[in-house]
Amino acid sequence: MEEKTGRPPVFSKFKFWHTIRNIMSNFTKNIIWSLVTLIVISLVFSSLIESGTTKPKEININELVAKINAGEVKTIVISGESIKVTLSDGTEAKSKKEAESGFTETLKNLAVDQAALQKVQLEIEEPSGWQFWAGILIPTLLPVIFIGAIFWLMFRQARTGVNQAFNFGRSGVRLSNLAKEKITFNDVAGCKEAKEELMEVVEFLKSPKKFLELGARIPRGVLLVGMPGTGKTLLARAVAGEANVPFFNISASEFVEMFVGVGASRTRDAFAVAKRAAPAILFVDEIDAVGRQRGAGMGGGNDEREQTLNQILVELDGFDRDTKIIVLAATNRPDILDPALLRPGRFDRRVVIDMPDIKDREEILKIHVRGKPLSPKVDLKKIAVRTPGFSGADLANLTNESAILAARKNQKIIEQEDLYSSIEKVILGPERKNRIISVKEKEITAYHEGGHALVAASLKDSDPVHKVSIVSRGTAGGYTMKLPLEEQHLRTKTQFLNDLAVMLAGMIAEKVQFNDISTGASSDLKEASALARKMITKYGMSEVLGPLTFGKTDELIFLGREISSEKNYSEKVAEKIDEEVKNFITRSYETAKKIIVSNKKALASVAKALIERETLEQEDFYSIIKPFKIKPVSV
Ligand code: ADP
Ligand code: ZN
Ligand code: MG
Numbered sequence: 001m002e003e004k005t006g007r008p009p010v011f012s013k014f015k016f017w018h019t020i021r022n023i024m025s026n027f028t029k030n031i032i033w034s035l036v037t038l039i040v041i042s043l044v045f046s047s048l049i050e051s052g053t054t055k056p057k058e059i060n061i062n063e064l065v066a067k068i069n070a071g072e073v074k075t076i077v078i079s080g081e082s083i084k085v086t087l088s089d090g091t092e093a094k095s096k097k098e099a100e101s102g103f104t105e106t107l108k109n110l111a112v113d114q115a116a117l118q119k120v121q122l123e124i125e126e127p128s129g130w131q132f133w134a135g136i137l138i139p140t141l142l143p144v145i146f147i148g149a150i151f152w153l154m155f156r157q158a159r160t161g162v163n164q165a166f167n168f169g170r171s172g173v174r175l176s177n178l179a180k181e182k183i184t185f186n187d188v189a190g191c192k193e194a195k196e197e198l199m200e201v202v203e204f205l206k207s208p209k210k211f212l213e214l215g216a217r218i219p220r221g222v223l224l225v226g227m228p229g230t231g232k233t234l235l236a237r238a239v240a241g242e243a244n245v246p247f248f249n250i251s252a253s254e255f256v257e258m259f260v261g262v263g264a265s266r267t268r269d270a271f272a273v274a275k276r277a278a279p280a281i282l283f284v285d286e287i288d289a290v291g292r293q294r295g296a297g298m299g300g301g302n303d304e305r306e307q308t309l310n311q312i313l314v315e316l317d318g319f320d321r322d323t324k325i326i327v328l329a330a331t332n333r334p335d336i337l338d339p340a341l342l343r344p345g346r347f348d349r350r351v352v353i354d355m356p357d358i359k360d361r362e363e364i365l366k367i368h369v370r371g372k373p374l375s376p377k378v379d380l381k382k383i384a385v386r387t388p389g390f391s392g393a394d395l396a397n398l399t400n401e402s403a404i405l406a407a408r409k410n411q412k413i414i415e416q417e418d419l420y421s422s423i424e425k426v427i428l429g430p431e432r433k434n435r436i437i438s439v440k441e442k443e444i445t446a447y448h449e450g451g452h453a454l455v456a457a458s459l460k461d462s463d464p465v466h467k468v469s470i471v472s473r474g475t476a477g478g479y480t481m482k483l484p485l486e487e488q489h490l491r492t493k494t495q496f497l498n499d500l501a502v503m504l505a506g507m508i509a510e511k512v513q514f515n516d517i518s519t520g521a522s523s524d525l526k527e528a529s530a531l532a533r534k535m536i537t538k539y540g541m542s543e544v545l546g547p548l549t550f551g552k553t554d555e556l557i558f559l560g561r562e563i564s565s566e567k568n569y570s571e572k573v574a575e576k577i578d579e580e581v582k583n584f585i586t587r588s589y590e591t592a593k594k595i596i597v598s599n600k601k602a603l604a605s606v607a608k609a610l611i612e613r614e615t616l617e618q619e620d621f622y623s624i625i626k627p628f629k630i631k632p633v634s635v
Pocket of ligand 2 (some may be wrong): 032377448452506507521
């Protein structure tokens with residue numbers, strides 16, 4: 001079963017306006033801030049200048065002369081143009097004189113009484129106090145300070161705010177605080193296989209020397225593949241927590257911004273930051289945002305994305321043999337990634353994180369009810385049974401909703417009822433509607449996968465079934481995993497025919513059981529047709545057409561994908577090929593159908609077990625079909 005979950009494209013236009021709006025709102029905010037600062041500054045200065053609380057009264061120079069003549073003046077202090085006068089009764093006054101002319105000169109001109117003037121204490125103060133300088137500097141400096149403040153505030157806000165328009169080249173790499181919130185594998189339920197694979201990474205980070213001494217090449221990139229909410233980010237953090245190394249976190253979608261070149265320089269920064277802290281984990285979330293296949297000339301390349309992607313490749317290649325950084329990347333669309341990213345030495349390891357099955361769901365629920373007071377009557381298993389299709393994030397959300405619900409009802413503890421009601425709330429939430437599997441769907445999937453597994457187990461020389469599951473894996477709704485006993489490089493025609501029969505078995509099982517076919521079989525059919533065609537045109541396995549290859553394909557070897565295929569045979573041959581494809585498919589179809597029809601009971605048992613347990617390991621599966629004594633069939 002296959003089901004693609006597309007993510008909505010990033011609307012860069014929207015993003016652009018959004019950013020502009022942010023800048024504008026910041027701008028007005030900054031203006032207000034700056035005005036406030038200006039007012040405060042000028043108030044402070046003016047209060048400093050006029051520090052005296054009792055303002056001296058202003059008198060003009062003529063009055064001053066009159067007062068001197070009358071003998072009312074005690075002291076006069078001249079500083080620049082201003083004159084400070086202290087009268088005999090202690091009160092102060094001030095006056096002004098012309099800048100150029102001398103003070104005594106002026107007084108003389110105004111016919112001051114020389115004898116009276118003698119009695120006055122006359123002091124001349126150099127006008128070099130801070131007041132003088134302030135008088136000159138404030139008017140010139142203030143606007144500069146004012147403008148400077150505006151810019152400073154603007155840049156600061158731009159950097160810390162939602163938009164990062166002025167944040168050129170800074171990576172925005174975040175270091176999560178490990179000491180505060182250390183996450184380990186114990187906080188991640190399920191994901192057994194993923195954890196096992198990641199344990200290797202942990203070991204390397206813990207004691208890199210051990211590996212380096214043996215000349216081992218360190219894994220550089222690990223791609224975490226899984227549906228949204230299955231715990232990719234959580235696992236990445238747990239790896240850092242287990243190894244006790246810093247965890248740096250960047251999101252590739254943040255790289256794709258409005259300015260070309262920003263993504264690339266941020267990537268460079270992020271790697272540099274992580275390298276300085278090595279050993280460390282650098283986590284690149286949503287790598288598909290930049291890691292889509294390049295080139296191919298379709299729809300025009302997004303330069304920014306390509307540059308960012310190239311930079312990531314450059315950084316990965318630039319690691320020394322003993323750089324102790326491991327780059328973990330997360331995606332839910334591994335199919336669209338550029339093959340260059342997946343080459344050896346880059347993200348050559350892939351860890352698939354499945355949707356949780358019934359057992360995992362119970363475990364996840366257990367983790368998330370930690371610290372929440374539960375009624376002793378709560379049975380988390382029953383909740384797990386009712387939540388097929390829920391991701392870890394959904395389950396976390398569910399427990400949270402139940403706590404909110406209980407609180408709103410003024411309960412002290414969470415009841416089973418609250419958990420049940422929260423299931424609906426999460427399902428009806430905007431995101432999950434399409435993922436939840438109905439009872440009917442679950443049954444169809446169980447028969448479909450059961451069909452694959454049963455046929456695989458019944459065919460002579462077929463690879464043994466390792467695992468059957470109706471839990472969606474990656475983008476598929478369910479899966480049957482069969483692995484060859486030994487590593488194989490050559491496959492025979494019989495094996496291919498077996499493969500075809502197994503591929504078609506899902507659809508046949510649906511048809512036999514429900515007399516109907518679902519869309520879940522479409523990718524099986526596509527794959528089967530492609531395989532049959534390849535057998536004929538590439539491997540010369542058709543007796544009718546003989547040992548020839550047909551069609552010329554140009555493969556870009558280093559990209560590992562076909563870019564064009566050319567038809568170099570006649571229409572007549574094309575017709576024959578189509579006919580042979582049909583023959584092969586029909587032959588395999590009949591074989592598979594025979595197996596399923598004659599083993600309906602076995603199929604029903606497998607399906608029933610799948611509905612109950614969702615995942616069957618190899619031993620479980622074989623012990624279920626054992627009592628039915630299935631006869632091996634050859635194609
Ligand atoms: P992804 O990165 O795959 O979209 P996250 O790692 O962000 O998903 O998961 C979101 C949240 O869901 C986590 O913070 C955690 O609370 C919860 N969660 C997901 N998977 C698990 C799990 N296996 N065990 C426990 N909690 C999980
Ligand atoms: Zn299938
Ligand atoms: Mg995530």
